[in-house]
Amino acid sequence: MIRPAISSDYPAIRAVVRHAFAQDDEANLVEQLRADGDALVELVSATDIALRGHILYSPLKIERDGEILSAAALAPVSVLPAFQRAGLGKALIEAGNAACADLGLSAIIVLGHPDYYPRFGFSAAAAESLQAPFSGPAFMALELRPDALKAGGRVRYAKAFGV
Numbered sequence: 001m002i003r004p005a006i007s008s009d010y011p012a013i014r015a016v017v018r019h020a021f022a023q024d025d026e027a028n029l030v031e032q033l034r035a036d037g038d039a040l041v042e043l044v045s046a047t048d049i050a051l052r053g054h055i056l057y058s059p060l061k062i063e064r065d066g067e068i069l070s071a072a073a074l075a076p077v078s079v080l081p082a083f084q085r086a087g088l089g090k091a092l093i094e095a096g097n098a099a100c101a102d103l104g105l106s107a108i109i110v111l112g113h114p115d116y117y118p119r120f121g122f123s124a125a126a127a128e129s130l131q132a133p134f135s136g137p138a139f140m141a142l143e144l145r146p147d148a149l150k151a152g153g154r155v156r157y158a159k160a161f162g163v
């Protein structure tokens with residue numbers, strides 16, 4: 001089951017993220033984003049007794065002449081190693097992207113593996129117009145509104161990313 005994260009999930013989310021990445025950095029990032037009020041969409045993959053996966057989207061602003069687009073940064077997404085390759089990551093990303101679309105956001109940005117995210121509609125080409133701290137094939141975007149990113153803009157990540 002995919003459902004929104006609630007506060008009683010937080011210790012288990014920390015464990016899931018730490019195990020998925022085999023380090024603390026991403027779990028710390030999740031907690032800092034929450035502390036800053038920047039957990040825009042946060043979902044878990046849960047059974048009756050345990051969490052197996054987690055995804056978080058934070059607000060991302062795209063500034064350009066006379067307007068600021070509201071978008072989201074997808075990071076991080078985590079599935080416990082024992083449950084990977086069973087479609088949980090896909091289910092989390094599809095549900096999270098749909099929640100971002102429901103919020104009326106213009107786009108979602110991700111820095112991730114170029115072989116994985118294109119299956120959800122992300123592409124480096126869609127992100128090419130953006131001025132951002134990242135570039136190259138791992139920096140990808142998904143437009144939730146047609147041609148939302150065509151005119152480019154400067155990307156502002158949530159504070160916790162420190163970029």
Ligand SMILES: CC(C)(COP(=O)(O)OP(=O)(O)OC[C@H]1O[C@@H](n2cnc3c(N)ncnc32)[C@H](O)[C@@H]1OP(=O)(O)O)[C@@H](O)C(=O)NCCC(=O)NCCS
Binds near residue numbers: 076
């Ligand atoms: C990335 C991750 C969330 C995917 O979760 P998952 O439940 O295994 O994903 P799914 O079952 O939906 O999809 C599995 C597919 O994704 C591919 N895949 C998973 N991680 C990948 C990666 N880093 N690069 C390329 N492909 C990847 C697998 O090869 C598999 O492909 P296949 O279906 O053709 O065999 C999970 O592997 C994970 O937690 N990894 C460690 C943390 C991480 O790297 N997160 C992403 C960066 S923010």
